[in-house]
Amino acid sequence: MNNKLQLGKGRIVGKYSEKGKENGKWFGEFEDSEENYSKFLTECKRVLKKSTGHIYIMFDSYSLLSLGGVVRKYFEVKNLITWDKVNIGMGHYFRRRHEYVIFATNGNTRKIKNRKFPDVWRFKRIHNSDYPTQKPVEVFQAMIYASSENGFTVCDPFLGSASSAIAAIKNNCNFIGCDISDKSIEVSTTRIAEYIKSGNDLLQKNSMAVEENIFWE
Ligand SMILES: C[S@@+](CC[C@H](N)C(=O)[O-])C[C@H]1O[C@@H](n2cnc3c(N)ncnc32)[C@H](O)[C@@H]1O
Structure with a gap:
């Protein structure tokens, strides 16, 4: 996500000046190219149980648009869930308040626990972690x-x-x-x-x- 958001002062996590510093609020980013992502999903498919496995993959809006479709090549996508974080975050246009979660199975038809869960989840974000x-x-x-x-x-x-x-x-x-x-x-x-x-x-x-x-x- 950070690669797509190099405008303005805000990045999603931490400050530019903290990058590489021992106690800075940065972490190594997973390279979100289609090639890298395909390798990752190949491994997920290998380790996820075929008979019962469920997978949840979290996306922001940017990565959902570029990589969300790749998930379909490996898994059976059943839902696109919206996690509503209740309070707004950063953003140069509409300010971000949500993330997406793809829910998929590994070729099986095992259902979730019951049918009363909606595909919008409301849990507040954590501040100052x-x-x-x-x-x-x-x-x-x-x-x-x-x-x-x-x-x-x-x-x-x-x-x-x-x-x-x-x-x-x-x-x-x-x-x-x-x-x-x-x-x-x-x-x-x-x-x-x-x-x-x-x-x-x-x-x-x-x-x-x-x-x-x-x-x-
Ligand atoms: C968005 S954070 C996860 C936050 C976590 N869900 C939580 O609640 O604290 C992403 C994590 O992926 C790790 N990461 C990045 N690239 C990685 C890689 N290639 N292999 C394993 N972990 C990686 C980062 O160090 C970071 O801790």
Whole structure:
């Protein structure tokens, strides 16, 4: 996304001046060319269970337009979900308030948990996080609650601050996560260990849900 947004002062994460600095709010970006993305999806397809696997892929508006269609070559796209972050963010024209999530299966027809979930999700964004682009646990809880059963394995290859791991634990799932950033692994290891030990989430104290929770009990 940042490649497409080199106008103006704002970038999505951090300041230009912080790039490359040890404690700067930057992380390595996944190159969003079609070739790179196809390699990534090939690997996702290889590891995702054929009989039961569900995949959720997050996009901003830019990457959805350029890469969203590529997903169809690998998976059966069932929904385009809008995550409404409730509060507006940055933007030089209309200010961004949402991200997209493609939900797809790996050639199977396994359904989600029930049919009452809408394709617009309202969870507030996280402000001033320790790790850039930390997403609310609830976004991942919605995915995992809808798609998993006890003992399923969840994999997040772009772990970041481990919000997905906390959601997996809450849903009694096994979890595999990885990230190219050392800082992510450090933050995630500490967060997961503390959550398992005490039930205390070090990085998100309050729920980001804004209305009655329809996703999980
Ligand atoms: C948008 S952030 C993920 C945020 C995460 N969902 C959270 O809630 O904290 C994307 C992550 O992808 C990682 N990343 C970028 N390129 C990567 C790569 N090639 N392999 C693995 N991780 C990568 C970055 O270090 C960053 O932590």
